[in-house]
Each structure stands twice: as structure tokens, then as C-alpha cells.
Amino acid sequence: MTALLDIRDLVVDYGAGNAHPAAVDGVSLTIARGETLALVGESGSGKTSVGRAILRLVEPAAGTMRFDGTDISTLAGDALRRFRRRAQVVFQDPKASLDPRMRVGDIVREGIAIHRLASHAKGDLRVTHLLEEVGLSAADVGRFPHEFSGGERQRIAIARALAVEPEFLVLDEAVSALDVLVRRQVLELLARLQAARGLTYLFIAHDLAAVERIATRVAVMHAGRIVETAETATLFSAPASPEAQALLAAIPKIPW
Amino acid sequence: MTRRIVVRLLQAAAVLAVVATAVFVLLQFAPGDPFAAALDGTNVPPSVRMEWRARYGFDLPPAERFVRWIGALAHGELGYAASRHRPVADVVADAVPRTLLLVGVALALGFAAGILVGLVQARHHRRWPDRLLGALTLGGVAMPEFLLGLLAMTWLGARWRLFPVAGIASLGDTATWPAWERALDLLWHLALPAVVLAVGVAARVARHQRAALLGVLGEDYIRTARAKGLGEWRVLWHHALPNAIGPVLALLGLALPSLIGGAVLIERIFGWPGMGLTLFDALLARDYPLVLAAVLLATVVAVVARALTDVVAESVAPRRARIP
Numbered sequence: 001m002t003a004l005l006d007i008r009d010l011v012v013d014y015g016a017g018n019a020h021p022a023a024v025d026g027v028s029l030t031i032a033r034g035e036t037l038a039l040v041g042e043s044g045s046g047k048t049s050v051g052r053a054i055l056r057l058v059e060p061a062a063g064t065m066r067f068d069g070t071d072i073s074t075l076a077g078d079a080l081r082r083f084r085r086r087a088q089v090v091f092q093d094p095k096a097s098l099d100p101r102m103r104v105g106d107i108v109r110e111g112i113a114i115h116r117l118a119s120h121a122k123g124d125l126r127v128t129h130l131l132e133e134v135g136l137s138a139a140d141v142g143r144f145p146h147e148f149s150g151g152e153r154q155r156i157a158i159a160r161a162l163a164v165e166p167e168f169l170v171l172d173e174a175v176s177a178l179d180v181l182v183r184r185q186v187l188e189l190l191a192r193l194q195a196a197r198g199l200t201y202l203f204i205a206h207d208l209a210a211v212e213r214i215a216t217r218v219a220v221m222h223a224g225r226i227v228e229t230a231e232t233a234t235l236f237s238a239p240a241s242p243e244a245q246a247l248l249a250a251i252p253k254i255p256w
Numbered sequence: 257m258t259r260r261i262v263v264r265l266l267q268a269a270a271v272l273a274v275v276a277t278a279v280f281v282l283l284q285f286a287p288g289d290p291f292a293a294a295l296d297g298t299n300v301p302p303s304v305r306m307e308w309r310a311r312y313g314f315d316l317p318p319a320e321r322f323v324r325w326i327g328a329l330a331h332g333e334l335g336y337a338a339s340r341h342r343p344v345a346d347v348v349a350d351a352v353p354r355t356l357l358l359v360g361v362a363l364a365l366g367f368a369a370g371i372l373v374g375l376v377q378a379r380h381h382r383r384w385p386d387r388l389l390g391a392l393t394l395g396g397v398a399m400p401e402f403l404l405g406l407l408a409m410t411w412l413g414a415r416w417r418l419f420p421v422a423g424i425a426s427l428g429d430t431a432t433w434p435a436w437e438r439a440l441d442l443l444w445h446l447a448l449p450a451v452v453l454a455v456g457v458a459a460r461v462a463r464h465q466r467a468a469l470l471g472v473l474g475e476d477y478i479r480t481a482r483a484k485g486l487g488e489w490r491v492l493w494h495h496a497l498p499n500a501i502g503p504v505l506a507l508l509g510l511a512l513p514s515l516i517g518g519a520v521l522i523e524r525i526f527g528w529p530g531m532g533l534t535l536f537d538a539l540l541a542r543d544y545p546l547v548l549a550a551v552l553l554a555t556v557v558a559v560v561a562r563a564l565t566d567v568v569a570e571s572v573a574p575r576r577a578r579i580p
Contacts, residue, residue, distance in 0.1 A: 164485070
């Protein structure tokens with residue numbers, strides 16, 4: 001197993017120092033190329049902070065993060081920009097995460113332009129392909145995010161993330177805001193994209209319900225620490241930690 | 257949309273009617289008359305003065321004069337400016353473009369500088385550029401225009417002789433100069449009053465722009481933009497600014513009336529022969545028709561600016577209009 005991402009003793013304290021308990025308090029995890037690691041925990045357990053620290057959207061206070069062998073915790077300037085082409089993110093609420101004043105085509109194209117991945121004409125073609133790949137149509141490029149439903153918006157967010165051809169995606173509660181049927185469709189889309197593009201996922205969720213069908217392994221977080229990591233099947237059949245047991249007990253029984 | 261514009265127009269008309277009445281009534285309480293300058297302090301017998309007052313209708317009861325004035329106004333008749341020995345319409349036609357130039361340049365300068373300062377402050381939030389510029393904008397908001405004007409005139413004008421202290425054109429036979437030279441001369445005279453007026457605008461705009469940007473910078477789509485790998489300036493310019501410009505554009509409608517007020521003092525200080533100076537002189541000369549016309553004109557500009565701003569704000573903020 002070659003680790004694409006290897007994190008050791010990550011601490012995120014949002015500049016609070018020792019005044020408050022750290023949001024992320026010594027997290028270590030590895031993600032192998034092509035797998036999906038689910039990071040599960042209650043609200044405030046620090047899972048989103050882990051995702052943001054990996055993407056360097058917040059600055060870690062301590063710890064090492066290696067991506068494909070390179071230390072990413074101190075990247076800056078051009079090196080950081082190149083890393084951000086390889087590691088992308090889909091946030092929870094696409095109504096908030098898509099710029100309300102940009103057209104869909106521009107939202108998807110901006111990453112391509114900034115990383116100079118294609119000429120203007122080829123970029124247009126690529127945007128169209130991406131939209132079709134996530135189940136939207138080429139005619140949607142001229143529309144604004146608010147003209148779409150929640151599920152469609154999340155597809156735009158996914159197309160946007162894929163535009164720069166990343167290897168690694170942080171899916172930060174990416175299906176949590178969607179209703180159960182749309183959630184299943186988006187999960188299927190994510191699984192299909194992973195198979196087709198060989199993507200590696202860090203799948204952040206606050207409940208285990210969404211995780212079972214997509215995760216290879218599950219890490220359970222509580223109060224800034226990882227309390228259990230296990231293969232998905234193992235965790236669902238024999239959860240070791242009380243936190244994992246509580247999360248399992250909380251899954252609503254949905255007949256699907 | 258059409259309904260909203262109609263409502264706006266009706267509101268504007270109501271405001272105009274109230275202002276016209278109020279100014280007319282207030283002027284009745286002002287001492288003196290347009291002939292004060294000519295007749296006061298000289299050995300003019302009271303009968304001559306009565307004759308003059310009667311000739312120009314000042315002996316009529318105020319109510320009748322008001323009705324006459326409104327009637328004339330409805331026909332586009334603004335009256336005769338005794339202090340200028342010219343029709344009011346001619347005086348206004350000369351002065352208005354000069355004020356528009358002054359206020360327009362001040363507005364453009366103020367907004368451009370203010371938005372830029374707001375961007376820099378948001379970019380360096382809570383670091384020294386933010387704090388330094390924050391202190392400066394606070395000073396800019398607090399500084400009275402006339403004081404800043406006098407300081408600029410004293411130092412930049414009189415002491416260092418970088419700019420003319422007053423007027424709109426150099427002395428001498430400027431009419432024979434080539435056009436570009438006259439334009440440069442105009443800009444040179446415009447510089448101090450326009451910049452002084454712009455300082456207050458820029459300070460207010462910067463403070464609003466900074467606050468609006470900081471509000472937007474916490475949004476998820478900004479995080480998305482950073483995750484795309486965009487540089488911080490591009491994030492600010494392409495994602496934060498378009499979403500944070502609305503409240504600042506709304507400020508346009510508020511800034512214009514206050515600028516017109518500020519222009520009265522600044523035009524007086526710098527001898528800029530626009531509507532502000534005209535109004536100021538007309539008040540001192542008790543030239544009622546000219547005062548009334550100037551105030552009404554300023555009111556029209558203020559009301560129209562306000563209404564336009566609202567309409568524009570709605571059209572540039574599609575979210576407010578389209579998403580319920």
C-alpha cells in the first residue's frame with residue numbers, strides 16, 4: 001500500500017495556543033492511493049479542521065503532512081498553487097461554496113485558467129465535458145448557481161473540483177446537505193468518478209449512514225483525536241470504541 | 257420593477273413639493289430683501305424703496321407670491337436674479353456644469369480610492385496596513401471639509417505654490433490659449449477642491465468596503481476560490497469584491513447629496529464659480545429667486561440620485577431580486 005497522504009501528529013488550534021483545547025489535537029492518518037478514507041465524528045470533533053489543514057486553508061500549529069512524499073505543511077507560492085491543483089475539495093453547502101455572481105461555466109473554468117491547463121477554446125470544451133460527466137448539460141454554462149437544485153449545485157461543485165484534474169479530493173460533508181435520494185445519486189456519481197479517474201477520497205461526514213457504501217476504511221474522531229480506525233466492514237460489525245458504537249446506534253433505518 | 261420605479265418617482269415628487277414649500281416659507285422669515293445691497297445705508301427715501309418692492313411684487317401677501325412662483329415654475333420660468341443682473345436660468349446654466357465637474361471628479365476619485373483602500377485593508381486584515389489605513393480613514397471621516405480645504409490651500413497653494421489657491425482659470429487672456437492648455441489649466445485649478453471633497457468620500461467608502469469585504473471573506477465560496485489555487489488578490493478582486501460592492505454602491509446615493517452640501521463650502525473657499533458659490537452669494541444678497549432655484553435643483557439631484565441608486569442596487573444584486 002503506497003500512502004498518497006501521510007499525516008503525523010497534526011495539531012490545529014486556530015491561534016489559541018494553550019488557552020483552549022485544540023480543534024485537532026494530534027491526529028495521525030494515512031490514505032492509500034485510490035482508497036476512500038471516511039473521517040466521521042460528531043459536530044466539533046475536528047474533522048473539518050483536518051480537511052482544511054490538509055488543503056492548507058487553515059495553518060496547522062504542529063505536525064507533518066506528506067502528500068506523495070512531499071512535505072505540504074510549509075508549501076508557499078507556486079509550490080502551494082501546484083499542490084492545490086492536485087488536491088481539491090467539495091464543501092457541504094453548494095449554495096454557499098459557489099460564487100453567487102459567477103456563471104457555472106466561469107466557476108468551472110477558473111481553475112483551468114489559473115493553472116493554465118488548457119487554451120481558451122479547449123477550456124470551453126473541457127468545461128462542457130465535465131458538466132456532462134457529472135450529469136449536467138452543456139447548456140448550463142451560462143446559468144447562475146441559484147438557478148439549480150441542491151443536488152445539481154453539488155454536481156457543479158464536483159465538476160469544479162475535477163476541472164483541474166486532481167488526484168485527491170476532500171469531500172467535506174459533501175452529501176450531508178442533500179436529501180436521501182439525491183444523496184444516493186451523488187454518492188454513485190462519486191464512486192463512478194473514483195473508478196474512472198483513480199481518485200483518492202477523504203470523505204468527511206458526521207454520520208455513518210452515508211459512509212458504508214463509499215468508504216474503504218473509517219476513522220472516528222472525537223474531541224480532536226482519532227479514537228478508532230478500521231476497515232468499513234469491521235467497524236460496522238464490531239465497533240471497538242464507544243464513540244463508534246454511539247454513531248452506529250444513531251443511524252436511522254432507511255429502506256433503500 | 258416598473259411598479260417600484262413609479263413608486264420612487266411619486267416619492268421624489270412629494271419630497272420636491274415639501275422642500276419647495278419649506279424653503280419658500282423659511283425665506284419669508286429671513287431679514288432684508290434683494291435690494292438691500294443697493295438701497296441699504298444710502299440716503300434713499302422709504303418711498304423709493306416701496307416703489308422698488310412693488311415693482312418686483314414684494315408687497316404682495318406671501319401666499320399669493322407662493323402661488324405665482326409655483327405657477328411660473330410650472331412654466332419653466334425661474335425668474336430674474338437681481339444680484340447678477342441676469343435671468344436665473346442663465347446663471348444656473350453657467351454654474352451647474354462647473355459643479356457637476358467638481359462633484360463628479362470628487363465622487364469618482366473618492367470611490368476609486370476608497371474601494372482600493374478597503375481592498376488593501378481586507379487583504380491585510382488586522383496587520384499594520386489595515387491599522388494604519390483604518391486610523392487614516394477615521395481621520396478622513398472626522399475631518400471637516402472646510403478645515404481640510406483651508407489647510408490644503410495654505411500649504412499646497414500659498415506656501416508651496418503647487419496649486420492655485422482659488423478660481424477656475426488662470427488670470428490673463430486664457431481664451432486665446434489652445435484647447436488642451438485650457439483643459440490642463442482647468443484641471444490644475446480643479447485639483448485641490450476636488451481632492452479635498454474626495455477625501456471624505458474615500459474615507460467613508462473605504463470603511464464600508466472593508467467591512468463588506470471582511471463579511472464576504474468568511475463565505476464558503478471564498479474558501480472554494482482559495483482551494484482552486486487562486487492568489488489572494490484574485491480571490492479579492494474576482495470573488496470577494498463583486499459580492500461586497502453592493503453596500504458601497506448604495507453609498508453613491510447618500511454621498512451625492514452630502515457632496516453637494518460640501519461643495520457649497522468648498523466652492524466658497526476655493527472660489528469655484530459653481531452652484532455652491534452661487535447659492536452662497538445669493539443668500540448673502542437675499543436674491544430669493546436664485547436661492548429658490550439653487551435649492552430646488554440640489555433637491556432634484558439628491559432625490560434622483562437616491563432613486564437611481566436603489567434601482568441600480570437592485571439590478572446589480574440579482575440575488576436580492578430573484579431569490580425570494
